[in-house]
Amino acid sequence: MSELKVVYFDLRARGEPIRLVLEAAGKKYEDVRLSFDEWPAEKPNTPYGQLPYIVYNGKKYGQSLALANFVAREFGLYGKTNLDALRIDEVSGLTADLVDSVFKAKFENDETKKAELSQKLWDEAVPKYFGFFNTLLQDNGNTGFFVGSTVSLADLLVFNLLDSLIAEKAEIANTFSPELNKLRSNVQKHPFLNAYLAKRKNVPF
Numbered sequence: 001m002s003e004l005k006v007v008y009f010d011l012r013a014r015g016e017p018i019r020l021v022l023e024a025a026g027k028k029y030e031d032v033r034l035s036f037d038e039w040p041a042e043k044p045n046t047p048y049g050q051l052p053y054i055v056y057n058g059k060k061y062g063q064s065l066a067l068a069n070f071v072a073r074e075f076g077l078y079g080k081t082n083l084d085a086l087r088i089d090e091v092s093g094l095t096a097d098l099v100d101s102v103f104k105a106k107f108e109n110d111e112t113k114k115a116e117l118s119q120k121l122w123d124e125a126v127p128k129y130f131g132f133f134n135t136l137l138q139d140n141g142n143t144g145f146f147v148g149s150t151v152s153l154a155d156l157l158v159f160n161l162l163d164s165l166i167a168e169k170a171e172i173a174n175t176f177s178p179e180l181n182k183l184r185s186n187v188q189k190h191p192f193l194n195a196y197l198a199k200r201k202n203v204p205f
């Protein structure tokens with residue numbers, strides 16, 4: 001019996017793609033959510049002083065993307081071929097770039113810089129990356145999946161990114177293309193994910 005524990009803050013952010021993969025795969029895991037009060041005492045117990053980390057068969061592993069990649073490969077959400085994996089890695093890199101811009105703008109303290117970063121994010125980066133995602137989704141026959149005809153890590157990363165964007169600016173959902181809406185609906189109607197999304201806690205980001 002394998003033991004699997006995902007340890008993160010009570011947020012979606014960098015932890016949710018790991019949870020989404022495990023949910024989609026129907027894997028049992030312990031969803032540990034540390035409070036900010038608990039964090040200073042727990043920090044030294046993490047592999048690299050940060051969250052998320054997982055405990056798998058008694059060993060701890062860190063780095064969110066490595067963890068999402070690992071669980072996706074381990075449980076069959078990394079496509080069927082090496083080219084599928086390449087496409088998933090491309091989407092993963094694009095998603096990471098845009099997530100980075102979202103959080104840079106969100107956590108910038110200087111108000112002038114924050115306004116500049118936000119304007120660049122919403123007026124330039126978001127439309128540009130949505131364009132990339134649309135092209136990739138069209139390349140897979142407008143199925144609403146980035147590879148094949150079932151949910152993969154790529155779909156879950158973009159689904160989570162869209163949730164983060166909506167959390168920052170709800171009206172952004174009105175600009176989602178038919179391709180992105182199809183992806184969201186594919187994830188939302190996946191039987192395991194549908195059950196998870198219905199019960200998951202509402203957290204700020």
Ligand SMILES: N[C@@H](CCC(=O)N[C@@H](CS)C(=O)NCC(=O)O)C(=O)O
Pocket residue numbers: 013014043049050051052062063064065
């Ligand atoms: N590259 C790391 C970054 C992890 C990271 O920045 N974690 C943040 C939360 S999202 C954290 O642990 N912050 C608390 C701290 O650094 O003390 C990853 O992707 O896992």
